[in-house]
Amino acid sequence: xxxxxANILARLRAAPKVPAPERPDWQAQGFNDRLDRFRMMxxxxxxxxHVVTDETWRAHLRKVLAEKNIGRVLAAPHLGVDxxxxxxxxxxxxxxxxQLVSGIDACVTTTRGAIAETGSLVLVPDSDEPRLSSxxxxxxxxxxxxxxxxxxxxxxxxxxxxxxxxxxxLLLISGPSKTADIEQTLAYGVHGPKELIVLVLQ
Amino acid sequence: MGADFSTxxxxxxxxxxxxxxxxRAMDGLMTKRAAxxxxxxxxxxxxxxxxxxxxxxxxxxxxxxxxxxxxxxxxGIIVHWAETTxxxxxxxxxxxxxxxAKKVIKGKSMVSEEMHLNAHxxxxxxxxxxxxxxxxxxxxxxxxxxxxxxxxxxxxKGEIAQLFTDNIDNQPYTEDVDALTAAARQVLRRxxxxxxxxxxGANFLVAETGSLVLIENEGNxxxxxTLPPLHIAVAGIEKLVEKLDDVAxxxxxxxxxxxxxAITTYVNxxxxxxxxxxxxxxxxxxxxxxxxGRSRVYADEQLRDTLRCIRCGACMNHCPVYSRVGGxxxxxxxxxxxxxxxxxxxxxxDCAGDLPHASTLCNAxxxxxxxxxxxxxxxxxxxxxxxxPSASTAVKGAGSGHSAVESAxxxxxxxxxxxxxxxxxxxxxxxxxxxxxxxAAPLLKQWTSVRTKPKFAGKTLHQLARExxxxxx
Ligand code: SF4
Numbered sequence: 237x238x239x240x241x242a243n244i245l246a247r248l249r250a251a252p253k254v255p256a257p258e259r260p261d262w263q264a265q266g267f268n269d270r271l272d273r274f275r276m277m278x279x280x281x282x283x284x285x286h287v288v289t290d291e292t293w294r295a296h297l298r299k300v301l302a303e304k305n306i307g308r309v310l311a312a313p314h315l316g317v318d319x320x321x322x323x324x325x326x327x328x329x330x331x332x333x334x335q336l337v338s339g340i341d342a343c344v345t346t347t348r349g350a351i352a353e354t355g356s357l358v359l360v361p362d363s364d365e366p367r368l369s370s371x372x373x374x375x376x377x378x379x380x381x382x383x384x385x386x387x388x389x390x391x392x393x394x395x396x397x398x399x400x401x402x403x404x405x406l407l408l409i410s411g412p413s414k415t416a417d418i419e420q421t422l423a424y425g426v427h428g429p430k431e432l433i434v435l436v437l438q
Numbered sequence: 439m440g441a442d443f444s445t446x447x448x449x450x451x452x453x454x455x456x457x458x459x460x461x462r463a464m465d466g467l468m469t470k471r472a473a474x475x476x477x478x479x480x481x482x483x484x485x486x487x488x489x490x491x492x493x494x495x496x497x498x499x500x501x502x503x504x505x506x507x508x509x510x511x512x513x514g515i516i517v518h519w520a521e522t523t524x525x526x527x528x529x530x531x532x533x534x535x536x537x538x539a540k541k542v543i544k545g546k547s548m549v550s551e552e553m554h555l556n557a558h559x560x561x562x563x564x565x566x567x568x569x570x571x572x573x574x575x576x577x578x579x580x581x582x583x584x585x586x587x588x589x590x591x592x593x594x595k596g597e598i599a600q601l602f603t604d605n606i607d608n609q610p611y612t613e614d615v616d617a618l619t620a621a622a623r624q625v626l627r628r629x630x631x632x633x634x635x636x637x638x639g640a641n642f643l644v645a646e647t648g649s650l651v652l653i654e655n656e657g658n659x660x661x662x663x664t665l666p667p668l669h670i671a672v673a674g675i676e677k678l679v680e681k682l683d684d685v686a687x688x689x690x691x692x693x694x695x696x697x698x699x700a701i702t703t704y705v706n707x708x709x710x711x712x713x714x715x716x717x718x719x720x721x722x723x724x725x726x727x728x729x730x731g732r733s734r735v736y737a738d739e740q741l742r743d744t745l746r747c748i749r750c751g752a753c754m755n756h757c758p759v760y761s762r763v764g765g766x767x768x769x770x771x772x773x774x775x776x777x778x779x780x781x782x783x784x785x786x787x788d789c790a791g792d793l794p795h796a797s798t799l800c801n802a803x804x805x806x807x808x809x810x811x812x813x814x815x816x817x818x819x820x821x822x823x824x825x826x827p828s829a830s831t832a833v834k835g836a837g838s839g840h841s842a843v844e845s846a847x848x849x850x851x852x853x854x855x856x857x858x859x860x861x862x863x864x865x866x867x868x869x870x871x872x873x874x875x876x877x878a879a880p881l882l883k884q885w886t887s888v889r890t891k892p893k894f895a896g897k898t899l900h901q902l903a904r905e906x907x908x909x910x911x
Contacts, residue, residue: 252739
């Protein structure tokens, strides 16, 4: 064990002990219509929300991609996205980097759920949909089941048991990438996607 | 730039461009924040919770650090401990060298600023590229951040446009914010793709799960922590929280207080390096825990509250001093009210003793602080420590502002007030002789340089009262 570690801990332990205060009550918000709140919050930060169904989402997605003149799409094959120019993230990033960094126009990913209060998507990247999928392409299309929208973060964390098994990476995504670093003026797509489109399956 | 706060403040106050840039930015941030906390009851309950979470984590800090280390290590994150910024710099450099890294891409990290990491790496042949747009801009300008959340808040479009034209190949002069942003995206994409390592800070470290929580809007933090094969995070030891569900209320406070956003675009929770079968993410994740004086501050029950800070910047946005003089005037990495209490404690009152005086004690910072740090009380405490040190060993450089004459004056004052006869003679003497003391007398000079020296009344209060017929002294 390093001496720095021992020294720091010793100094902290030598300090006067104060009782650890209890956390006072605080309730995060709940909503009658979670989809409505989710939509309002996400649209307020420049995200798009399209309500579709299990049957219609593929056709709808095709229409959206065509309207936006998308070329190459990144999606896990098992999703069955209806698009000709389609690639899968099927090799490690070291072999896929060039294409990923500049050769893909849009990606489609699933989500683990969403948070109505803040308009946030929950993503847990895995080997089908690795971490960079939702980050490098200029457009991110996310599929979300309406029943997976929770009221707030505390609720979804508890319901999905995050604390018991945190994955390598867990993400909340609330809108497209943005910055206000230049004179407080909003600009989108500074590093991540310029557009975020959520297809809500009802 | 002058050598002390007051000289620099004087220069800043006479710079209309700087004042206009800050005024516009601070007004915008204050309005947006206020809109987020319209419901006062909810705000009060939420900040009480936030303050308790951080106070609780501090009360259990040594245990939580050990718990965090154990969990994070079990997940494959390599944890390092650094007592000083020199140690932390050395550790980061060693890790980079052992991977043969020549270029590091950086997400925004105030602790790396505290370490002056970029300069250290450059001195050892490693290029550090800032990727947060604001940090990138000030790196091009060769400047330091002037705000902990919005590092280039002091610059306007024109200045940034010129910087880009001067530094980016084939970049025409444009003040169009979208075009400037797109240009930075292009340049930085290439830097990301070819970086050997990514460096980041952390907003919270969760003991329960061994996770790092990072928040941001741009995606550069996610890129820095995902694309390069190696990720090094640097964080102060006070970043610990006990439970994962502590993160929810803190996230309900931080972005709303900082920029008036309900939440940042990205909340990035990292709990391990790339696992077998996963296709991206760094193969190694290191975390350097930095002390740099924090454990000394921790030794004092009152000053310990400083360590609750979640670095939202609300205190600076609402500070009448900061909003007029800007961040660089403080001459320290952390400016504004939090800087005025944190910097002198980390660096020592002997190095930054003028900072606790750069305040009107108006309490605006205390009213907006999401974790209820009693900034004004701590400022007064530090002023006192500088002049007349207490028994506490928590304040480095305590007593460095001590003046024998000043001390004697106050002692005399104290003695006079404690003794009716001395009081009578003393006040009488001052009413006769006080006006003879020149405004430029030593000690008085500084105070009267921006104020008119008050006139002593010809009669003392007691005399006046007696003349009015009050006889009961
Ligand atoms: S002292 Fe309070 S208001 Fe200031 S940055 Fe820290 S948490 Fe925010």
